[in-house]
Amino acid sequence: MKRQLTSVLRLLVLTLALAGPPSAARAEDPFLWLEDIESPRALDWVARQNARTAAVLEGDRRYPVFLQEARAIFTAPDRIAWPDLRGGAVDNLWQDADQVQGVWRTTDANAYRAGRPQWTPLLDLDALSRAEGRNWIFKGATCLPPAATLCLVRLSDGGGDAVELREFDVARRAFVEGGFRLPASKQTVDWLDRDTLVAAREWTPGEVTASGYPFVLRTLDRQGETREVFRGQASDVSVAASVLRGEDGRSEGLVINRAVDFFRSEFSLWRDGRLIRLPLPLRATYQGSAQGRMIFIIKEDWKGYGRGSVVALRRDDPAGKPELVFAPGPRQAVQEVEVTAGLVAVNLLDEVKGAVEVFDMTRGRWTGERLALPRDATFQIVSASETDDVLMISAEGFLDPPSLWRVDAATGETGRIASLPPRFQPEGASVAQYWATSSDGTRIPYFVVSPKGARKDGSTPTLMYGYGGFEIAKPPIYLPEMGKLWLERGGAYVIANIRGGGEFGPAWHQSVMREKRQLAFDDFAAVARDLTARGLTSPRRLGIYGRSNGGVLTTVAMTQHPELWSAVVVESPLVDMLRYHKLSAGASWVGEYGNPDVPEDAAFIARYSGYQNLKPGVAYPEAYITTNTRDDRVHPGHARKYAARLEAMGVPYLYHEQTLGGHSNDSDPEMNARRWARHYVYLARRLMD
Secondary structure (H helix, E strand, C coil): CHHHHHHHHHHHHHHHHHHCCHHHHHHCCCCHHHHCCCCHHHHHHHHHHHHHHHHHHCCCCCHHHHHHHHHHHHCCCCCCCCCEEECCEEEEEECCCCCCCCEEEEEEHHHHHCCCCCCEEEEEHHHHHHHHCCCEEEEEEEECCCCCCEEEEEEEECCCCCEEEEEEECCCCEECCCCCEEEEECCEEEEEECCEEEEECCCCCCCECCCCCECEEEEEECCCCEEEEEECCCCCCEEEEEEEECCCCCEEEEEEEEECCCCCEEEEEEECCEEEECCCCCCEEEEEEECCEEEEEECCCECCECCCCEEEEECCECCCCCEEEECCCCCEEEEEEEECCCCEEEEEEECCEEEEEEEEEECCEEEEEECCCCCCCEEEEEEECCCCCEEEEEEECCCCCCEEEEEECCCCEEEEEEECCCCCCHHHEEEEEEEEECCCCCEEEEEEEEECCCCCCCCCCEEEECCCCCCCCCCCCCCHHHHHHCHHHCCEEEEECCECECCCCHHHHHCCCHHHCHHHHHHHHHHHHHHHHCCCCCHHHEEEEEECHHHHHHHHHHHHCHHHCCEEEEECCCCCCCCHHHCCCHHHHHHHHCCCCCHHHHHHHHCCCCCCCCCCCCCCCCEEEEEECCCCCCCCHHHHHHHHHHHHHCCCEEEEEECCCCCCCCCCHHHHHHHHHHHHHHHHHHHHC
């Protein structure tokens, strides 16, 4: 009786604390202690949660099989060695069962193209970690053109966004003794010349924005002398710079980006010690420099050009008339822009299907040509050469494994140089695109990958994925772990292209920002109902998965529509939307969600925030909540507190916290295999059993 009374009182206090006005919810949150990432109390709670979840998921008879299959996928020796073009060389980070953290290695570009690379190791991350007692995760390298033999290697201890930078000599295959070395920070650095860097970082303690990013830009020479170039404000998101280079690789100035919020930036040209404000709209992003022009994507209508267009400003006349490079059609969206030595490559979606076009300045205007690449594929520009016009492009689809294509952008010549072998049997599956109607009448596209001949009686176990934020599109991609562990066992997979993403350009994203966010959640629910109406699945067999911003989506879906699904995977999530701006990099996303410190914003956020809207007495599906202790982008406190509140309410759930890997959660192939084995065991238990 005493135990029951204690539970009732605990639940009553919890309900009162989180059901009141936003200010009260923040002040009386009983689980704030879980935001103290490394506190013994919090880590003890994590350890107990992990042990309980391991007993359930890793104790399932399917787990060893799923783990073996996932491990084979992530450590397969016949994976594509994805290229990073550097001068006349191709670099690659290779990870496998023996080299878990990986080897940064290099080969000749012609040998790579011919399919006969002779790899030379540059840096063994596993050996470096053992020698230094750290867990170094390779985050890439910035090399000095044109020779590109001196590089600044970015190393993250544990996989977070904060990186240490060390100068590395590729020719000697060693760190430069007495060379540049910058301690761990969320920083951006580039070469001005062989003896000078330009860096935005935390130069003095506390010299960062509320989002945790730098706002002071300085040059740094080999003697350790610094000179301030630009200073933003602590209220900004960040400051960063990109070096403009001439044909010989020498620095000819800087493009400085002062991000006043996540989506709005002031751009300036720094040249010969002078700072020139560029006449761009605030919603614009810098993409690179080609043919004496600076290339931007504009995210709002400007000077007669529609939002989503690619435009160019002359470097010698930045205040002059902008040039149009590419204007997307009403059902098109620019996904990425890469610049080679002299051309501009635009990767776009057309009705959520991919295409790549290359643009050149001829006879006073930009003209483009669509590359001859596979149809009905999704593309990614893997690497672009700074010394010629070569592009490396990947192509893939739901049932089509990634292939790698070398493109000579100057001639339009394309050639496939590598293909990933199938990781699951595609013959037994089919792909279809459907449209659902949301609460305001907007038609929402979604893709279904399902076993051929699946019955339309609602019996198909279905995993539905959504994101819906930050103008990030989710087109068809090859998911080998999904195909092997889920599709081959009779499950179906759905991608809901809800608003907030970038499937149809900036307008698709901007239509659900801030106070209009509920529409994105309505889109997701509309797709679920459409799936059920078509007989493709049913609430009993439907589960959802989302990570990061997708964690907002899945926790809101769970609290607003618990009747629509039987499984909810919440990974690396944002959940407590009334405190997100106080945690890790959260303050940088106020432009997306609104500012909880503003009463009007707090009011509309509080109406949907998953943490605050859990209610006692509701039959919620058992959720699987997972995060990463080393995630310095989305604070692990979100996931911890959500699980803790479910526990206090007596709602079934599972919780797992990986201790290494950072926000991406996939830097270690072995841990990644275990991650997906747990995911699919949970889904099989909930949707297939």
